[in-house]
Amino acid sequence: MIETYLRQNALAHLGLEGREPSSDAAVRLHEKSLPTAVNLRGEKDDPTFLEAVNGALGLGLPVEPNTAAQNETLAILWLGPNEWLLVRHDVSPEAEAQLSASLRDALGDIHSAVTEVGESLVCIHISGPRAADVIAKGCPLDLHPSAFGGAGHCAQSHLSKTAITLHQLSNEDEGGPDYDLYTRRSFADYLWRWLSDAAREYSGG
Amino acid sequence: MLLISCPHCGPRCESEFANGGEAHIERPKDPETLSDADWAEFVFFRDNPKGLVLERWNHAQGCRRWFNAARDSVTYEILAVYPMGSPPPALDPKRYV
Numbered sequence: 001m002i003e004t005y006l007r008q009n010a011l012a013h014l015g016l017e018g019r020e021p022s023s024d025a026a027v028r029l030h031e032k033s034l035p036t037a038v039n040l041r042g043e044k045d046d047p048t049f050l051e052a053v054n055g056a057l058g059l060g061l062p063v064e065p066n067t068a069a070q071n072e073t074l075a076i077l078w079l080g081p082n083e084w085l086l087v088r089h090d091v092s093p094e095a096e097a098q099l100s101a102s103l104r105d106a107l108g109d110i111h112s113a114v115t116e117v118g119e120s121l122v123c124i125h126i127s128g129p130r131a132a133d134v135i136a137k138g139c140p141l142d143l144h145p146s147a148f149g150g151a152g153h154c155a156q157s158h159l160s161k162t163a164i165t166l167h168q169l170s171n172e173d174e175g176g177p178d179y180d181l182y183t184r185r186s187f188a189d190y191l192w193r194w195l196s197d198a199a200r201e202y203s204g205g
Numbered sequence: 206m207l208l209i210s211c212p213h214c215g216p217r218c219e220s221e222f223a224n225g226g227e228a229h230i231e232r233p234k235d236p237e238t239l240s241d242a243d244w245a246e247f248v249f250f251r252d253n254p255k256g257l258v259l260e261r262w263n264h265a266q267g268c269r270r271w272f273n274a275a276r277d278s279v280t281y282e283i284l285a286v287y288p289m290g291s292p293p294p295a296l297d298p299k300r301y302v
Contacts (some may be wrong), residue, residue, distance in 0.1 A: 065214055080268035081213050140206075140218030155214070157221055158266045 007034050007093050010122035010188035026130040026202035029195055031188075032123040032180070036088040036095040040103065042112035043082055049110050056106035057086070068154040068167055075180075077154040077167055085165065085182075089123070122188035126195065127178030130202040135159060135166070135179065137198045145171065160194045162187040210286050211264045212272050225261030227251045228273045229293070255279060257298035261289070 011031045021028045042049040044063045054060050062069045062078045069076045077085040086103075088095055096118045103114045126134065132143040138160040142148060148155070151174070154167040164183045170176030183191050207219035233239055233247055252258075258278045263271050275284040275296055285294050 080270055083268070140220055156267045157217070163266050 010185045027128040027134050027199040030125050032089050032125050033091050035118050035123045037118040037121050038086040038100050039115040039117045040084045052106040056102050066155050121182050122185050124181045134198045162191050213268045221266040223263045223265040228259040228261045255301045
């Protein structure tokens with residue numbers, strides 16, 4: 001019998017458990033558990049596509065550029081005019097297959113593509129009053145609320161030399177800002193060390 | 206640093222984009238009749254104007270979509286962005302020569 005495949009976080013080798021920063025730190029980094037992620041492509045101008053997806057997910061696809069939709073379990077990030085990333089942060093290894101199967105069932109013959117991509121990604125959660133300053137050190141996006149749009153906005157860009165998808169979860173006046181930062185799994189170690197170094201000057205020590 | 210308006214994502218930093226070279230170069234319709242000189246013209250030779258250039262750009266670190274842009278090669282000003290496959294919009298570029 002084939003041994004059960006072990007899902008392991010991209011930063012498991014760093015032993016981050018038990019090293020969570022204090023809640024009053026200026027910048028807090030932590031790796032979320034391996035995300036359940038599905039890349040969805042389809043024509044936003046096709047009402048049957050939108051209807052099928054919205055019915056399967058119970059959440060409307062964000063068709064406005066650079067925006068995300070979110071409920072308690074699922075986040076949908078706009079990646080392009082016909083491309084979205086669906087993300088859940090539950091640890092169940094079956095969740096991704098279930099999510100993509102429900103989408104494929106709902107979409108049937110409608111022109112679309114559903115791809116499971118969770119194991120290629122890492123999600124680093126960055127929060128605290130100086131979180132935006134740390135990201136701004138290596139990312140050309142203007143994260144000021146007047147430019148980026150605040151919570152519920154997302155963008156693909158690069159941080160240092162790594163391609164990232166950035167999703168702002170809350171605003172400064174809501175105890176944030178905090179961001180989910182997705183990158184390719186193979187860049188996880190590099191990006192974590194880059195972020196740790198960039199955040200060092202705000203550690204107060 | 207240029208600020209390029211991606212037709213899908215809005216204004217973004219130049220470092221997110223990849224330049225795809227001159228736009229509107231059409232592949233020869235009947236390649237078997239082409240001479241070596243014609244092939245060389247198609248493959249290697251590009252205009253290098255002072256002033257208006259029409260280029261292909263890819264938002265490589267963003268939405269990964271291709272689009273065309275009209276740029277002034279002297280001032281680096283992006284004069285227009287328009288979709289792939291479309292003819293360039295009517296422009297009134299500065300003339301330098």
